[in-house]
Amino acid sequence: xxxxxxxxxxxxxxxxxxxxxxxxxxxxxxxxxxxxxxxxxxxxxxxxxxxxxxxxxxxxxxxxxxxxxxxxxxxxxxxxxxxxxxxxxxxxxxxxxxxxxxxxxxxxxxxxx
Amino acid sequence: xxxxxxxxxxxxxxxxxxxxxxxxxxxxxxxxxxxxxxxxxxxxxxxxxxxxxxxxxxxxxxxxxxxxxxxxxxxxxxxxxxxxxxxxxxxxxxxxxxxxxxxxxxxxxxxxxx
Numbered sequence: 001x002x003x004x005x006x007x008x009x010x011x012x013x014x015x016x017x018x019x020x021x022x023x024x025x026x027x028x029x030x031x032x033x034x035x036x037x038x039x040x041x042x043x044x045x046x047x048x049x050x051x052x053x054x055x056x057x058x059x060x061x062x063x064x065x066x067x068x069x070x071x072x073x074x075x076x077x078x079x080x081x082x083x084x085x086x087x088x089x090x091x092x093x094x095x096x097x098x099x100x101x102x103x104x105x106x107x108x109x110x111x112x113x
Numbered sequence: 114x115x116x117x118x119x120x121x122x123x124x125x126x127x128x129x130x131x132x133x134x135x136x137x138x139x140x141x142x143x144x145x146x147x148x149x150x151x152x153x154x155x156x157x158x159x160x161x162x163x164x165x166x167x168x169x170x171x172x173x174x175x176x177x178x179x180x181x182x183x184x185x186x187x188x189x190x191x192x193x194x195x196x197x198x199x200x201x202x203x204x205x206x207x208x209x210x211x212x213x214x215x216x217x218x219x220x221x222x223x224x225x226x227x
Contacts, residue, residue, distance in 0.1 A: 106156035
């Protein structure tokens, strides 16, 4: 298995809702990442997990809450989002060793209404 | 602070042309450089990965070069096809705060018309 799987593919939520995005990989990668991508912009790093521990939080608002239950799973819990949080949310994974590239999922298209 | 720049921002060419997409980065202390393709509204597909010790990588009609000392990479697409139409993103991997980070350029939007 050489893929990163993200669910759901599309999500519409109200500003008072609580929802979660899910990411899964079975490549044995020990680093996992959340990126946010607005239309016609490059992906921006949000969080990095290394060996199931949060290692980087790029000053992301607390309404985004990441979780890494095990080495294969990464969740992003969403609560009280704003319309400007609407974006494509991408998950990625990589080996810890520096000489390997990143593998990205197909993303979750989030719309906040 | 590491910054990645891609030129041109957009490119429209007739089918069959050979293309060069450019990427530059400000800090040469990188682990590797990766070129991605992104179709509208979709995720990222990795095209080529160049380690910091390498000069180039090839896959089919794609060839990517890396000059780490000057902070530059190019992606060469031979005999372009309409199916090559997409956004091409350059990204560099480097050490920041003790952890590996991947930072993207803004991308080159490519349109190949028949």
